Amino acid sequence: MTVKYNKVKLMDIDFINISRYSFLKKIIYPSIEQEKKCFIVTANPEVVIATRDDPDFKVTVQSADYVLADGIGVVNASRLINDPIKERVTGVDLMYDLLKYASDNKKRVFFLGASEEVNIKVIDIVKRDYPGVVIAGRKNGYFNKYNDKIADSVAATKPDIIFVALGAKRQEGWIHHYMDKFEKGIFIGIGGSFDVLSGHVKRAPKIWIKMQLEWLYRLIKEPHRLRRDLKVFEFMLLHVPVIKTVMKWLGFSKTKPRSTRDGIR
Structure with a gap:
């Protein structure tokens, strides 16, 4: 069955416009x-x-099969251009969905990334809460960004799902660089989701998430995130039609020529 869905383009990135339920049920689980x-x-x-700032990373993201809106700022930007994305789909939510599916269907999962302490804790929790998951293997994220031996060892486990928690840019770059070594697999970069699963970092209460204020909760808990969160407002401003036109005219929306192989620093 062919699944029909629209795409929403934001700064040359095509976001799949589909509900989380349909994405999983109609695309990922069958895959x-x-x-x-x-x-x-x-x-x-x-x-x-x-x-925008890193051309190689842009190529990496554009090579993905599916790009999802993980952030209310992305959803709001799509509304500003009158092409609204259905809903926010976070990496941490997808991780939990995929773990449940893997447990119910005895699928092989590899856990790559985070610190050794967090990675071990994740495995313990998965064994307890998702007993049907077949743990293909695990590896912390403390290794050189390009390590063929590690990639070969991960591929040799023949995982059905590969969670890559190496942080934004590095994790996408790793997948882009090494995906061809694998015969199969759902590859997803999940950032700090292992920290959440392990209990090392507490996720915002459901009421904050429902009110679309998870970003504010994180900022209150982690004030050092302010500089990062300002990117949300920059991103939003770039999608207000009048401001977008003015900034383009002034030359502020031009790509900065900075190259990093496969988007990995």
Whole structure:
């Protein structure tokens, strides 16, 4: 069955416009059963701004099979251009969805990234809460950005799902660079989701998430995020039609020529 969906273009990045439920039920779960390879990027405003500033990272994100709106700023920007994205789909929510599916269907999962302490804790929690998951393997994120031996060892486990928690840019770059080594697999960069799953970082209460204020909760808890969160407002301003035109005329929306191989620093 062919799944029909629209795409919304924001700063040259095509976001898939589909509900989280439909994305999983109609695209991802069938892809797992058919042993396909699939590269998923969950992009917030900071990630999209980074594609403007780093041409190689832009190529990496554009190579993904699916780019999802992980951030209310992306959803709001789509509304400003009168092409609204249905809903925000976060990497951490997809991680939980995929873990449940893997547990229910005895799928093989590899856990790549985070600190050794967090990675071990994640495995313990998965064994307890998702007993049907077949743990293909695990590896912390403390290794050189290009390490063929590690990539080969991950591929040798033949995982159905590969969670890559190396932080934005590095994780997408790793997937883009090494995906061809794998015969199958759903590849998804999940940033700090292992920290949430392990309990090392507390996610915002549901009421904050429902009110679309998760970003504010994180900022209150982690004031050092202010500079990063300002990217949201920059991103939003770039999608107000009048401001977008003026900034383009002034030359502020031009790509800065900074190259990093496969988007990995």
